[in-house]
Amino acid sequence: MNDQTPIYSALCRYRGEANLRLHMPGHAGGRGVNDVLQSIAAIDVTEVGGMDDFHLPQGIIAESQRLMARAAGVGESFYLVNGASGGIHALFMSMVAE
Secondary structure, eight states, X not given: OOOSSHHHHHHHHHHHSOOOOXXXXXXXXXXXXXXXXHHHHTTOOOSOTTSOOTTSXXXXXXXXXXXXXXXXXXXXXXOOOSSHHHXXXXXXXXXXXX
């Protein structure tokens, strides 16, 4: 992938397709909400085909993490799952001496 915004680009492509949105979240791409929220809700999807998986990234999320690591000048980059608590746990675990 040579895209500099792999996740956002994939979400925009998905938004442009005529998919039947029976997956979570249940707002069905923002139908029935105001214009501002609809533009956000239209790209709010879960692990559907082509969107990768935060728990085992192998596609657009993995590519995005590689780009983030390169931009930050570090070896690897990981995105948080399960909110800030997961990041706080990772922080404390990284500080434990073996």
